[in-house]
Amino acid sequence: MTGVLAAGTNTDSVAVETVFWILAVVAVAAALAMILVRRAVHCAIMLAVVMLCLATMYAMQGAPFLAFVQIIVYTGAVLMLFLFVIMLIGITAADSIVETIKGQRLAAGLAAIGLLVLLALGIGHAAIGPAAPPSPKYGSGNLTGIATLIFTTYVFPFEVTGALLITAALGAMVLAHRERIAPRPTQRDLAARRLASGQVVGDPPPGIYALHDSADRPALLPDGSPAASSVSSVLNPRTGTEPPQVVRPGEKPQLEAADGGEREPAPSAGSGRAES
């Protein structure tokens, strides 16, 4: 924070230069890593690192507002949405890398050449031409400066951009909209449907009366057979679902005592319920 303030007053140029060179290395390395790593989530994290480096550089140039807006809007919201979608649909390294767009390589190459030309022109212009004025022209702080520019000189482009963004958001909503054909089922409808389905309560939890208290061990029904619906469909139910060795010939099964060795003797009200 003190570095940021020092940069704002141009008092400590050595520190600014040092931080710049550290950040430059980190940013370029992260940008390269973003292209080279295989997992989509790692790419997103590398992109976040690049964005944070850029934000710090904005702050060093005396533009703290831009820096924190960059962090809040791009890192905090836009990239977080990317990450959200990546995690939601679960892209993995094993995904297909077949190119679906025709001539993508040619187009990408042309775009890369165009970008290089633009960069060369921009850097050359900055290196050869006169340096930009060091102090902002509008207002004292960069916050009022930006506000003045947006609401005077650039008010029309600003409003047009706003209209474009709203149109895009509305378009996305229209495209994703689905007309509700049937009325939304009420709680009463849902209850009636559940009764009609034959299963009134939810699935039984796993592991009850089984030997191991683990999520992939099916519960046992009163007759000793495993209840398949008690294990989540993403797990493989363990085989060997025989009940623990508590039933001896001529004895009634004691189901309470079977799920843990160190228990107190089972309350007899419970065993009465199990027997009936």
Added chain:
Amino acid sequence: MTDQGMLQHLLAAPGTEPTLASFNTEIWWMVLLKAGMVFAFLLLTTIFMIWFERRVIGRMQNRPGPNRAGPFGLLQPVADALKLPLKEDIIPRSADKLIFVIAPVISATMAFIGFSVIPWGPEVSIFHHQTPLQLADLPVAVLVILAMSSIGVYGLVLAGWASGSPYSLLGALRSAAQVISYEIAMGLAFVAVFLYAGSLSTSAIVAAQNNGWFFWELPVSFVIYLFTMVGETNRLPFDLPEGEGELVAGYHTEYSSMKFAMFYLAEYINMTTVAALATTLFLGGWRAPWPISLWSGANTGWWPLLWFLIKVFILLFGYVWLRGTLPRVRYDQLMALGWKVLIPVSIVWILFIAVIRAWKLNFNSTAIYAVAGLVFVLLIIMVMAWDEAAQQRAARNAPTEASPQPAVAGPGQPAAPAFPVPPLDLPHYHGTGVEPGNSATPAREVTGA
């Protein structure tokens, strides 16, 4: 710092109100000292809050709470803090190791940084140096807290993803969606404060509340901020990312030992930070509350630190109260509250405030309040009329009342079975049920096969 710099600094900031310029002339050891103070304060607050929360919730639930370690159980959090790092540190086999380790660090670090822009008090004298009781300030200080909370969410989201378990991933997805939604409403709640204070710097916002807290002028913003601060910190009733009834523990299901402790720490520090921000933005910061503020010395020296801490801990008590009182909301209710209530209300409120502000600045007349009140009443009447019309339309379009028992078959439908109803009278309702101890076989301890 030279003597001349010191002199300029003193001339630039007369009185005890720190300005942005006060932070450019800080000595390096003073910055280190204040950073250490912030660090120690946040750790101590976390330890205290663990004890406080358990005791208060215990009282609310008619039980004593922790009372074994030390007087009033005060040493309980110390015991917890010693126990937690000594537990086994488990990294699941399916986890993405690097990110799994980094995620809690991101969360905890960002939580610490956010607190650095909170003003604790006016300028005080530390070792004969005049310095503001605030670690750092920027022209955009409030945005620093927003930025740090939006990076802190990366910790939660990456933790959930890197754990490689469905519950963690669901918790991560929920926290991503929740924090993005509530951050928008939180930012909108700030806008009215920025309009009134004319600055984004926290020290300037506190200075602007010299003549009255923003709580009185901007009550709607304050209420919206209270909602969003609970949503941002994933606390009950908005703790869906770790809802233990559905997701075991959400994003930190797979975490143990020190890594879990870091998430725990981050949660409590975030609570402290947002409570301190609420104090700074709406409750006058370190300024003394009304009856005390009549005393001329109330806002000088080290006293303001006390007022600041009292306000922060009242808000933190609110957190505990919420947790002891309210059940967790459903996910769609959370999203509906954020997007359909908080954001539209904030936008309308900002328009309203901006009009009043512009009018006051340009015409400087009190008639604006009459006009504003009239518009407000008209708005309420319009909303009520619209709501009435909507209800009447819904009543007209609604199908006739369905029969209470779904046993009646509709045309072309098989009859649905009746709802299962427990028997209304059973012997054991009257205390004459199965006698204890009459089981046929004695219960026997069973060891695993």
